[in-house]
Amino acid sequence: MPTTPTDAATAPDPGGAQLDAPPTDLDEPGTIGFTPRRALAGASLNRFALSLRSESNRAAFLADEEAYLARYGVPAEQRDLVARRDWTALLLAGGHLQAILKLAAASGGTLLDIGAHNVGCDRGVLATACPRLIDGLPERMP
Amino acid sequence: MAEVIGGIGISHSPSMGVEYDKANGTRENFDDRWGAWYDGCAGVRELLARLDPSHLVVVYNDHLNYFDLDNYPTLAIGVGDGFRQADEGFGLRDLPDLPGDASWGIHLTEHLVANDFDMTVSQDLAIDHGIFSWLPYVSDPAWPVPLTPIAVNMIRQPLPTQRRLRDLGLALRAGIEAMPTDDRVLVIATGGMSHQISGGRFGLANARLDRRFLETLPTELDALVALPREEYVRYGGTEAAELSLWFTMRAALSERARSLYSFHTVPQITGCGALVMAEPGVLERIDPPMEEQTS
Numbered sequence A: 001m002p003t004t005p006t007d008a009a010t011a012p013d014p015g016g017a018q019l020d021a022p023p024t025d026l027d028e029p030g031t032i033g034f035t036p037r038r039a040l041a042g043a044s045l046n047r048f049a050l051s052l053r054s055e056s057n058r059a060a061f062l063a064d065e066e067a068y069l070a071r072y073g074v075p076a077e078q079r080d081l082v083a084r085r086d087w088t089a090l091l092l093a094g095g096h097l098q099a100i101l102k103l104a105a106a107s108g109g110t111l112l113d114i115g116a117h118n119v120g121c122d123r124g125v126l127a128t129a130c131p132r133l134i135d136g137l138p139e140r141m142p
Numbered sequence B: 001m002a003e004v005i006g007g008i009g010i011s012h013s014p015s016m017g018v019e020y021d022k023a024n025g026t027r028e029n030f031d032d033r034w035g036a037w038y039d040g041c042a043g044v045r046e047l048l049a050r051l052d053p054s055h056l057v058v059v060y061n062d063h064l065n066y067f068d069l070d071n072y073p074t075l076a077i078g079v080g081d082g083f084r085q086a087d088e089g090f091g092l093r094d095l096p097d098l099p100g101d102a103s104w105g106i107h108l109t110e111h112l113v114a115n116d117f118d119m120t121v122s123q124d125l126a127i128d129h130g131i132f133s134w135l136p137y138v139s140d141p142a143w144p145v146p147l148t149p150i151a152v153n154m155i156r157q158p159l160p161t162q163r164r165l166r167d168l169g170l171a172l173r174a175g176i177e178a179m180p181t182d183d184r185v186l187v188i189a190t191g192g193m194s195h196q197i198s199g200g201r202f203g204l205a206n207a208r209l210d211r212r213f214l215e216t217l218p219t220e221l222d223a224l225v226a227l228p229r230e231e232y233v234r235y236g237g238t239e240a241a242e243l244s245l246w247f248t249m250r251a252a253l254s255e256r257a258r259s260l261y262s263f264h265t266v267p268q269i270t271g272c273g274a275l276v277m278a279e280p281g282v283l284e285r286i287d288p289p290m291e292e293q294t295s
Helices: A036-041 A043-051 A055-063 A065-071 A076-083 A087-092 A097-106 A111-119 A123-129 B014-022 B032-051 B102-114 B162-177 B207-216 B221-226 B229-236 B238-252 B282-286 B290-294
Strands: B003-010 B055-060 B075-078 B082-085 B120-122 B147-152 B184-190 B258-265 B272-278
Touching (some): A036 A043, A043 A076, A065 A076, A087 A097, A087 A111, A111 A123, B003 B032, B032 B258, B032 B282, B055 B102, B075 B102, B147 B162, B147 B238, B162 B184, B207 B221
Parallel strands (some): B003 B184
Antiparallel strands (some): B258 B272
16 A cells, blocks of 8 residues: 555655745645635545545455445546545545545555655655744734 | 633644654653643643633534535534544544533524524534644543533635634623523633645744734734734645634633733644633632732
8 A cells, every 4th residue: 555656646856855945825736725616526535535534444445445436436537546645636636635634544644645745755854844934924913 | 600711722733642642641751842742731731720610612623524525514513411532534542532511502502593603513523633632731631621612614615704703702702601500611712823734835834923823812813813814824824724713712701811821832743832811810719819829
């Protein structure tokens, strides 16, 4: 079971071991908004992922992933992303981070696996870089 | 009639629970980063014990651990005599269920709906790290005080406005004061401080923003509410939107309530802090004034 994708097409270039401070714009890929359209596109994907909140479902999924996904009616292209644990593409396809985290948990992974894939770096590099501190304040902050 | 004696704002995170379990809740087993959180929480624990509330109203956000996206409530209230723990995908932690008090849940639901807050009523609510992660740091896991949980949507756009969450606090205060018991109620709001846990900005934290928030919330609520949510998200990460839950706590207290204690640290990914406030005279009624204690 891959917890860190090795062939993920959507992972940005890893770059150096040091991570820059995060930017303060709210555009992708820095911030992946869970928009209402994404919520609709990811409806069955999220229903599947949230089913993994029970131990018996986690076991059933891991025993036969294809069959389990088919039961939830997850579209073929999203089933493929699940099979590859392509965390970033799963979020872009409408998976909510908190739902996709259940898939990572069932796969023996954690939030850092998703984060490292989103950032495009090694999990260890991200763990060392966190917290990625910035210190700006909103202009009208009291 | 019941009385609002004070409030607590406190952050939550899954790691908080993981680290507590790893350390078995024992100070010397925490590493330095989480030891700082543990130590900071000792101040909250002490004040919580001194304030000695008989009921807690806890405003929190669920992280798709109980609710799901097929039906997502904007504001939900747990009504029952107990609330179990939700399985977040990693299995259950070794902690007892939370005690509730159905008469408080029924009363607050009636009051809030009568005052135009159309609450979703959850009779079988399971609760996630939104409450279970910080609670053992400030209270022993026998959970001596019953609570009424109120869940706020921080998952699905559109989120309730900051103004609405402030108004919820005003309505809660009136609802608590209309309860025909002599309960001493503490209003707790929990939401992460600066953090972002997805996208290229994963791991963003902003200690300066968090500290300013802790300093200004007691006296500058309206200015903080007026600051667009997008600005909190820009400088504090997507999940800093959860700071708006703290507005509910502040608004549930009187203008004269004052800060007793606050602290902040960034253990790992999430800015973590707490603020304890009390209504004037509440502590003095419980304890002799500090001068008398030391003289």
